[in-house]
Structures are given as structure tokens and as C-alpha cells.
Amino acid sequence: MKIKYISIVFLAASTLSYAQEVKDTLPKESKIEEVSITGSRNKKRTVVNTPVPIDIIDIKQVSQSTGQVEINQLLQFSAPSFNSNKQSGSDGADAVDPATLRGLGPDQTLLLLNGKRYHQSSLINLFGTKGRGNTGYDMNTIPIGAIKRVEVLRDGASAQYGSDAIAGLINVILNDRDKGFEGNVFSGMNLFKSPGNNDIVSDHKIDGTTFDFSGNLGTKIGSKGGFGNFTAEFITKDYAIRNANPAIYNDPDPAPRQRFGDAKAQNVYFFGNIELPLSDGLRFYSRQGFSHRNTKAYAWTRTANANGNIPEIYPMGFDPIEDTSITDFTFDNGLKFKVADWDVDFYNAFGNNRFTYDITNTINATLGVKSPTRFYAGGHSLLQNTTGFNAVKQFKVLEGLNIAFGSEFRYEKFEILKGEEGSYAMYDINGNIVTPDTPDYLLVTNPLAPSDDNKRPGGSQGFPGYSTNIAKNRNNLAAYIDTELDITKNWMISVAGRFENYNDFGSTLNGKFATRYAITPQLAFRGSVSTGFRAPSLAQKYYSQQFTNFQEGKLVTIQLASNDSDLANRVGIAQLKQETSVNGSAGFTFNTGKFTATIDGYYINVKNRIVLTGNFSRDDLPQDVRDDYPYIDQVQFFANAINTRTKGVDVILSYNENLGSGKLTATLAGNYNDMEITKVNTSDQLKGMENTYLSPRERGFILASAPKTKVNLNLNYKINKVNANLQLVRFDKVTLIGYDDAEQVYNAKVTTDISFGYEFSKSFNLTLGSKNIFNRYPTLRTTQVTTGNTESGGIFDPVQMGFAGRQIFARLNFKF
Numbered sequence: 051m052k053i054k055y056i057s058i059v060f061l062a063a064s065t066l067s068y069a070q071e072v073k074d075t076l077p078k079e080s081k082i083e084e085v086s087i088t089g090s091r092n093k094k095r096t097v098v099n100t101p102v103p104i105d106i107i108d109i110k111q112v113s114q115s116t117g118q119v120e121i122n123q124l125l126q127f128s129a130p131s132f133n134s135n136k137q138s139g140s141d142g143a144d145a146v147d148p149a150t151l152r153g154l155g156p157d158q159t160l161l162l163l164n165g166k167r168y169h170q171s172s173l174i175n176l177f178g179t180k181g182r183g184n185t186g187y188d189m190n191t192i193p194i195g196a197i198k199r200v201e202v203l204r205d206g207a208s209a210q211y212g213s214d215a216i217a218g219l220i221n222v223i224l225n226d227r228d229k230g231f232e233g234n235v236f237s238g239m240n241l242f243k244s245p246g247n248n249d250i251v252s253d254h255k256i257d258g259t260t261f262d263f264s265g266n267l268g269t270k271i272g273s274k275g276g277f278g279n280f281t282a283e284f285i286t287k288d289y290a291i292r293n294a295n296p297a298i299y300n301d302p303d304p305a306p307r308q309r310f311g312d313a314k315a316q317n318v319y320f321f322g323n324i325e326l327p328l329s330d331g332l333r334f335y336s337r338q339g340f341s342h343r344n345t346k347a348y349a350w351t352r353t354a355n356a357n358g359n360i361p362e363i364y365p366m367g368f369d370p371i372e373d374t375s376i377t378d379f380t381f382d383n384g385l386k387f388k389v390a391d392w393d394v395d396f397y398n399a400f401g402n403n404r405f406t407y408d409i410t411n412t413i414n415a416t417l418g419v420k421s422p423t424r425f426y427a428g429g430h431s432l433l434q435n436t437t438g439f440n441a442v443k444q445f446k447v448l449e450g451l452n453i454a455f456g457s458e459f460r461y462e463k464f465e466i467l468k469g470e471e472g473s474y475a476m477y478d479i480n481g482n483i484v485t486p487d488t489p490d491y492l493l494v495t496n497p498l499a500p501s502d503d504n505k506r507p508g509g510s511q512g513f514p515g516y517s518t519n520i521a522k523n524r525n526n527l528a529a530y531i532d533t534e535l536d537i538t539k540n541w542m543i544s545v546a547g548r549f550e551n552y553n554d555f556g557s558t559l560n561g562k563f564a565t566r567y568a569i570t571p572q573l574a575f576r577g578s579v580s581t582g583f584r585a586p587s588l589a590q591k592y593y594s595q596q597f598t599n600f601q602e603g604k605l606v607t608i609q610l611a612s613n614d615s616d617l618a619n620r621v622g623i624a625q626l627k628q629e630t631s632v633n634g635s636a637g638f639t640f641n642t643g644k645f646t647a648t649i650d651g652y653y654i655n656v657k658n659r660i661v662l663t664g665n666f667s668r669d670d671l672p673q674d675v676r677d678d679y680p681y682i683d684q685v686q687f688f689a690n691a692i693n694t695r696t697k698g699v700d701v702i703l704s705y706n707e708n709l710g711s712g713k714l715t716a717t718l719a720g721n722y723n724d725m726e727i728t729k730v731n732t733s734d735q736l737k738g739m740e741n742t743y744l745s746p747r748e749r750g751f752i753l754a755s756a757p758k759t760k761v762n763l764n765l766n767y768k769i770n771k772v773n774a775n776l777q778l779v780r781f782d783k784v785t786l787i788g789y790d791d792a793e794q795v796y797n798a799k800v801t802t803d804i805s806f807g808y809e810f811s812k813s814f815n816l817t818l819g820s821k822n823i824f825n826r827y828p829t830l831r832t833t834q835v836t837t838g839n840t841e842s843g844g845i846f847d848p849v850q851m852g853f854a855g856r857q858i859f860a861r862l863n864f865k866f
Contacts, residue, residue, distance in 0.1 A: 115775040130721035133756045134150070140177050146376070152218070160219035163339075169402065180755045183660060184661070199223045205652070231265065237259075259287070278323070290311045294835045294845040307350055350369075383398055432465075448538070449537065453532075474509045547559070554591075564577065572640055607683045608684045621666070637650030644705060695725070714766070718761070757781045779851070780800045806819065
């Protein structure tokens with residue numbers, strides 16, 4: 051069905067996004083031959099008549115008026131049910147923003163690229179970040195300049211799309227313009243001003259300087275409708291340091307982190323989207339993506355007299371730097387053709403994510419003054435290849451029957467890449483690697499520390515290297531059917547089912563039923579019920595590492611034992627199995643043209659969620675385990691540890707009206723989300739240790755994965771060549787629990803963004819604006835920061851709007 055492009059813009063405004071009336075930057079793209087709406091394989095289905103809630107976000111319009119250059123942060127401030135925060139002091143998560151939908155885990159939302167499963171990041175979230183113990187998708191591997199729109203399905207979709215879609219899915223649609231060049235130049239910076247009474251200091255009054263250039267070229271290929279669309283983008287961003295003021299918070303033991311804040315980054319992207327008719331009825335398509343991202347993030351401060359410091363090298367102590375490199379590649383190809391009136395899509399989607407660590411400004415303290423100050427710490431990679439087909443046909447049954455079926459075969463490979471020896475080894479006084487048989491008198495000690503706590507830690511400080519190479523793989527086979535029947539012109543039903551078999555844990559079968567009934571031409575009811583699942587990731591099954599971490603200012607050695615390890619088996623940690631869910635939603639839509647309203651309630655019950663357990667101390671372990679692992683202070687595991695129940699409501703109201711010589715568009719979007727942990731699944735051997743298996747602190751962190759409410763209000767007014775945009779976002783309070791088991795309440799906050807755009811000509815426009823213009827920060831933790839009890843080691847944690855403060859920006863758009 052042909053649909054005017056301008057209607058897509060209207061749908062974006064009426065469902066969510068920044069409801070703007072920016073002049074279409076693609077005037078020649080007036081029609082789209084085929085619009086695929088996420089959540090339905092019916093080509094005749096549009097976003098206004100689907101039985102489940104779907105948000106269509108026009109990325110070009112949204113990005114035009116904001117200070118965001120990455121898709122995660124753009125969605126954070128435009129979609130209330132989506133949450134993603136920049137991290138600090140969270141190891142690899144400082145380079146990958148964990149993202150959640152409806153407060154569930156980062157790995158419980160599926161990411162698609164042009165309708166095909168996208169590969170996950172190889173990173174597993176571990177410290178100081180939401181989604182601990184979860185893998186997830188790195189949306190920031192896809193440049194904003196390559197994206198046409200984003201479709202967010204806010205409903206469980208495992209029965210349609212497979213693993214990971216418990217909370218819903220996000221489908222990123224690439225540009226498909228076939229003519230012209232469009233460029234964007236962005237420059238932004240933070241204007242630092244401390245909240246409170248100079249409680250925070252920064253290196254500079256102007257910091258976080260960001261530059262972004264993207265160019266998008268569209269061209270015709272041949273004379274039969276083929277096209278190529280190519281995007282190149284470059285982003286550079288400087289540090290934005292937000293330290294607790296040492297003149298106020300100067301307790302030397304422990305001292306607050308001295309380099310807390312946004313990391314430094316440099317990103318390069320290239321994406322292509324090609325479609326080419328090969329003959330009548332046969333069409334080839336190819337999507338290529340490459341990104342390389344380098345991030346430099348500060349780890350926690352090592353003080354001058356710390357066991358991990360060598361004063362001869364760092365007389366004043368030091369702040370290790372995690373220099374991470376992420377290389378991401380995607381290559382999807384397919385053929386579309388007809389077989390007996392069935393529209394068939396045969397495809398192969400390949401993706402690979404490689405994440406490596408260079409640790410600089412560091413030492414291995416057991417090497418003493420001979421220690422290098424830089425180590426290659428290894429890394430991890432994930433490869434995914436999906437081959438499949440989908441067939442769709444419409445039948446003249448009642449008012450229309452659509453049947454889609456297909457199959458997929460997916461292969462995954464996860465690797466841990468070994469670092470250099472000095473990055474992970476602990477050496478004795480003779481320079482030999484410490485083993486369980488090494489006597490205490492040969493261990494390297496710190497003469498400045500008390501004798502009961504003076505052992506120097508091994509490995510690179512800030513992030514210890516990986517000590518072994520690990521390569522694990524698996525495959526799965528899936529088959530599915532997806533049907534939609536219009537019983538009458540006003541009533542439709544949808545039924546879907548999916549079977550999957552994994553070679554490492556078995557099979558799963560899931561189903562979904564959804565319906566929509568138009569009560570009047572303006573008012574409709576919609577609802578769904580489904581079962582879902584998420585397979586444990588390879589990283590969750592096989593990841594292991596020994597590392598040091600700060601707890602209440604003290605450095606402890608922690609063993610994260612892989613799920614298949616001897617250590618996990620001996621303390622009763624069961625083999626991982628799939629998470630399962632029951633999802634339900636019900637709501638109403640109302641549309642009069644000028645006014646649109648949607649309200650959708652939802653219920654998500656998840657069993658056997660995989661998270662990291664709490665830290666078991668040496669005293670919690672059997673004596674024989676303590677004897678075999680003498681240099682471990684604490685140990686933790688991946689486990690199907692909890693059941694959760696989530697209830698919530700999404701409300702979206704949109705209104706547009708001609709006002710004077712211009713047009714006003716207003717959108718109010720809100721999410722209410724309430725999660726509870728209904729059960730802790732301890733093993734028989736760990737009965738009575740539920741508060742260690744999942745401590746109150748870890749419970750609090752899981753429940754704080756999203757504010758209970760989040761509300762966006764956007765006002766846009768366009769008159770002639772001038773466009774003004776105002777956005778308010780209210781983040782509800784967030785409650786964390788510190789290492790001292792005390793609650794830390796981050797009060798509700800409201801951020802304000804404003805921008806003004808002027809169109810000099812059809813080919814040239816300029817936008818000036820400010821993000822967080824009133825310089826809002828999370829609530830200061832003035833007591834906890836001096837005792838080392840904040841999660842991130844700073845004076846606040848990465849919650850709500852983040853910690854960069856006020857930003858100003860200019861964005862120039864041009865085309866020819």
C-alpha cells in the first residue's frame with residue numbers, strides 16, 4: 051500500500067517523539083512503496099490499526115532540535131518507557147550505555163535492523179551499572195545519520211521474533227533516499243556550574259566539547275528502481291569531569307574518586323543500504339555497517355598509600371584509564387521474490403562485535419618499581435550469523451486474512467581474548483607467578499599498610515586482564531507462524547506461535563494472541579496476551595574473571611566464576627536455563643485528527659531472570675573450597691536468581707492546532723512502571739543465604755533500573771522559516787542502597803531543553819539550543835561520598851538525566 055511520507059511524520063508526532071513541524075528534509079521522497087510496521091507482517095497494517103502499542107520516531111526531526119548525537123541518549127529523552135544512562139567507573143559500560151525498556155533487563159529488549167535480528171554487544175554489564183549480569187544490544191554502533199526512523203514495539207514479542215523480546219523490541223530503519231546529499235555539522239559543549247555550594251569541581255568551565263559530522267548520500271542504481279544510500283559519520287567528545295570538591299570532601303581514607311564524569315570518545319561510522327532489482331519479481335538488498343569507537347574512561351582513584359600503588363611511580367596516587375576499543379561490523383544480504391503468490395524474503399544477517407581494553411596510567415603493584423604503566427588486558431568478541439526466510443500471503447477470507455511463516459538458523463560464537471601476562475598475573479617477591487602453593491612469606495606486601503591487610507594486588511589496576519582464551523559457540527533453529535484476520539472492518543485478531551531449539555539447553559514454544567476492535571471511527575480497544583522467553587547468552591554461561599573492586603573504600607579480590615566452573619558447581623549454582631515470561635496488555639486509542647490519545651496498561655511476569663548474585667565472602671564457602679581458592683576474598687556467579695512482576699501504564703496525548711500564522715504541536719507522553727521481585731531462587735545448598743545470594747543492595751539496584759514515572763512534555767511552534775521547540779522531562783525519584791545498606795534517595799528532577807531553528811533556504815538551516823538549560827543534577831550524596839558508599843564513587847550516581855549539567859549546541863543542516 052502506498053502511503054504518503056507526510057503521514058509517517060504525522061504518525062510520529064501523534065504517537066511519541068518530539069512532535070515537530072520541521073520542513074521535510076527529503077522532499078523528493080513523497081511516497082513509500084511498502085511500509086513495514088514492527089509487530090505485524092501484514093503489509094496493509096499501519097501504526098494506527100495495530101493491536102499492540104508501537105511508537106514511530108522520525109529520527110531526522112527529533113535530532114534536528116536536540117543536543118544528542120547518539121541514538122541511546124536521543125531515545126532516553128524522547129521515549130518515556132526507554133531508559134539509558136551514561137556510566138562512570140563501570141568498566142566497559144562507560145563505553146556502552148545499558149538501555150532498558152519498561153525497566154526490564156538490557157537483554158530483554160530485542161534490537162532489529164531493517165526488520166532483521168541485530169547482534170548483541172560482547173560486553174556483559176558487571177559493576178556500578180543497571181542490568182548487572184546482563185548482556186545487551188549496543189544501539190550506539192548505529193550512527194544517527196544513517197537512521198530514517200525508529201519503531202518501538204512496547205509489547206512482548208518473543209512468539210513473533212524470538213529470544214530477547216520479553217519487554218518488546220526496537221526496529222531501526224535505515225535511510226533509503228535515492229537522490230542527493232545531506233550533511234549535518236553539530237558542535238556542543240557543557241557550561242559547567244556546580245550545584246549546591248560549590249560541591250562539585252571540574253577541570254574547565256567549558257568541557258565535554260562535542261563535534262559531530264555526518265554525510266548521507268543517496269543515488270539511483272540502474273533504471274528499474276535500484277538505489278544506494280551511504281552514510282559516513284565522525285564524532286569526537288572530550289571529558290566532562292564532575293569531582294566532589296576536595297576542599298570539602300577530603301577524608302583521606304577513603305577519598306572520593308578524583309576523576310568522576312563522562313568519558314572521552316572518538317567514533318567513526320560507515321553504513322550502507324542497497325537495493326537492486328535483478329529481474330521482474332526478484333530484488334536483491336544489502337546492508338553494510340562498520341563502526342570503530344575508542345573511549346577513554348577513568349577508573350576509581352588509587353591513593354598514594356594504597357596497596358595497589360607504588361609511590362616511587364605515582365607519589366600522589368593515580369587514576370587508571372580504561373582505553374577501550376570497540377570494532378563492530380554488520381553485513382546483511384537478501385533476496386525478495388514471489389513463489390505462488392507468496393512474497394518471500396530469504397536473507398543472511400551477519401554481525402560481529404569486538405571489544406578490547408588497553409589500561410593506561412596504571413601499574414601491576416606486585417612488580418614494584420619495574421612495573422609498566424600500560425597493559426593490554428585482552429577483551430571479548432561476539433559473532434552472530436542468522437540465515438532465514440519469511441513468506442507472506444493475503445487471502446480473501448472475511449475482511450482479509452494475512453499469513454506469514456518462516457524459519458531461522460542462528461549461529462553464535464563468544465570469545466574471551468587473553469591479555470598480556472602482566473595485566474592479570476600476581477607475582478611474588480622473586481618475580482614468579484603466585485599459585486595456591488606460594489607461601490605467604492613470598493607474597494609482595496605494602497610496607498605502609500597494617501600487616502593484616504598489606505598484600506599487594508596483582509594485575510593491571512583499574513581493570514585486570516583476562517587470563518585465559520575462551521571460545522564457545524552454539525546454534526539454534528526456529529520456526530514460526532504469524533497470522534492476522536480482519537473478522538469485520540472493525541475487528542481484527544492476530545495469533546502467532548514460535549518454536550525454537552537450542553543445542554545447549556533444549557527447546558521452547560511460545561504463543562501470542564492480540565486483538566483490536568474499533569468501537570467508533572475515532573475510538574478503538576486493543577489488547578494482547580503472550581508467552582515469551584530469553585535464552586541465556588553465551589557470555590552469561592562462560593564468562594569468568596578475577597578482579598579487584600572497591601567496597602566502602604577497601605580493595606577486595608573477587609572471583610566471578612563462570613556458570614560451568616568447578617567453583618560454581620561446588621557451591622550449588624545450577625546450570626543456566628532460559629528465562630520465561632507471561633505478558634499482557636490492554637488499552638485504548640482515540641484519534642480525531644487534531645487530537646490523538648493512547649493509553650495502554652501492561653503486565654509482565656518473568657521467571658528465572660538471570661542476574662549476578664551477591665558476593666559470597668570466604669566465610670560463606672565450604673572449607674575445602676576456601677583451601678583450593680586461597681586468594682579470593684569474595685565470589686559471585688551468574689544464576690537464574692529471581693522472578694519479577696512488572697505492572698505499568700503508557701499514556702501518550704498529542705494535539706496540533708494552527709495558531710496565528712504558524713502551527714503549534716503539543717505532545718505529552720508518560721510512563722508509570724512498578725516492578726517487584728516475587729521470588730529469590732536459591733539452590734538447596736544455599737538455603738538460608740537469600741540475603742547474600744541477592745542482597746538488599748542488589749535488589750534495590752534491580753528495582754531502580756527505571757524511575758517509577760517518567761513524563762515528557764514537548765511543545766513545538768513553527769511559523770514561516772522559524773521553528774521553536776521546548777521540551778520538559780520529569781524523572782521520578784530513584785532509590786539505591788549503598789554498601790552500608792543505607793537508602794540513597796535521588797529526588798525527582800525536571801530537565802528543560804530549548805531550541806530555535808531558522809531555515810535560510812530549502813537547502814540550508816541552522817538550529818541553536820540548550821539541553822538541560824537550568825543545569826539540573828541528581829541529588830548530591832554529600833554523606834555517602836566521603837565514606838565510599840555511592841555506587842559510582844562520585845557525589846552522585848548515573849541516574850535520571852545523568853551528570854553533565856547544562857549543554858549548549860549548534861546544528862547546521864545542508865543538502866544538495
